[in-house]
Amino acid sequence: MxxxxxxxxxxxxxxxxxxxxxxxxxxxxxxxxxxxxxxxxxxxxxxxxxxxxxxxxxxxxxxxxxxxxxxxxxxxxxxxxxxxxxxxxxxxxxxxDPEDIRANKRQNLKLIREEILASVPGSAVASDQRYRETDLAIDYCEDVEPLDRKAVDQICNIFKKHGATCKVSSIHVNGWFGDxxxxxxxxxxxxxxxxxxxxxxxxxxxxx
Structure with a gap:
């Protein structure tokens, strides 16, 4: 800036x-x-x-x-x-997206969540996840010990493997289905x- x-x-x-x-x-x-x-x-x-x-x-x-x-x-x-x-x-x-499509996408994100938590030690679901309607937020440095770049890349790769879009912010990796x-x-x-x-x-x- x-x-x-x-x-x-x-x-x-x-x-x-x-x-x-x-x-x-x-x-x-x-x-x-x-x-x-x-x-x-x-x-x-x-x-x-x-x-x-x-x-x-x-x-x-x-x-x-x-x-x-x-x-x-x-x-x-x-x-x-x-x-x-x-x-x-x-x-x-x-x-x-309308609610029925959002609900279906949330179910698919649950599978990704379980795979990430099982595959990436130290990762966690973001503390604000329960207030989300459409995406999955994985915490890599907000309320957990900071993960290294390799772990963040691994999280991204799991999202992408399932056809989800992902974005790395300063605190979370967010993933969702949609363009x-x-x-x-x-x-x-x-x-x-x-x-x-x-x-x-x-x-x-x-x-x-």
């Missing part, structure tokens, strides 16, 4: 949407500092939309969309977006929520 000083002022003035990761971007050593929360609130008051883009679970996204000073959240690596409709005072949810990702769902969210084509309006978006 480049220093803010290298961001030209004329480009800054075009920004209307800030897309941000959460873990190790908004957070510091696993905590959300007050300055990050205050900054999101100040951005919204200035008329700039704030949208966290995360691999964290649906349960967390429910809380984030309701309670944080944000305009919505894309979660589970692009499986969903949630936003709070302030006029109706209701949480709105959008999933990439969605964070960018694809972000584009869907921006289009459905504001009627914007992200690619055609890149100058209005900042990802940090």
């Amino acid at each position: 480049k220093p803010i000083e290298q961001f030209p002022e004329h480009s800054r003035k075009n920004i209307r949407y800030v897309l941000t990761d959460i873990d190790d971007t908004l957070t510091l050593k696993g905590r959300l500092p007050a300055v990050a929360f205050i900054t999101m609130e100040r951005l919204r008051k200035a008329g700039i939309h704030v949208i966290p883009i995360t691999g964290r679970p649906a349960g967390w996204c429910d809380h984030i969309a309701r309670m944080w000073p944000v305009d919505g959240v894309v979660g589970e690596n692009g499986a969903l977006y949630f936003w709070f409709d302030e006029e109706e005072q209701k949480l709105k949810k959008r999933f990439f 969605y990702d964070k960018l694809k769902m972000t584009k869907i969210f921006v289009h459905e929520r504001w009627g914007l084509d992200l690619d055609a309006n890149k100058e209005q978006f900042l990802f940090c």
Whole structure:
């Protein structure tokens, strides 16, 4: 990420949407500092939309969309977006897959989970797994002793062997069935929520 000083002022003035990761971007050593929360609130008051883009679970996204000073959240690596409709005072949810397909995929992920836990010593199911709707998160350094690169690669290979997509974050290896990702769902969210084509309006978006 480049220093803010290298961001030209004329480009800054075009920004209307800030897309941000959460873990190790908004957070510091696993905590959300007050300055990050205050900054999101100040951005919204200035008329700039704030949208966290995360691999964290649906349960967390429910809380984030309701309670944080944000305009919505894309979660589970692009499986969903949630936003709070302030006029109706209701949480709105959008999933990439309908519930019956999500349920079937969850059953298939259970088989992968058992194979990973049996094959990769020291790995564990992430502590936030019970709040997930669509993916399997394997902890390799959040609440377990950090695993080496070989172990992480082994986890990825098991996911791939079963035809699942996988992504290594700073704390977890996430795996899911489907061709969605964070960018694809972000584009869907921006289009459905504001009627914007992200690619055609890149100058209005900042990802940090």
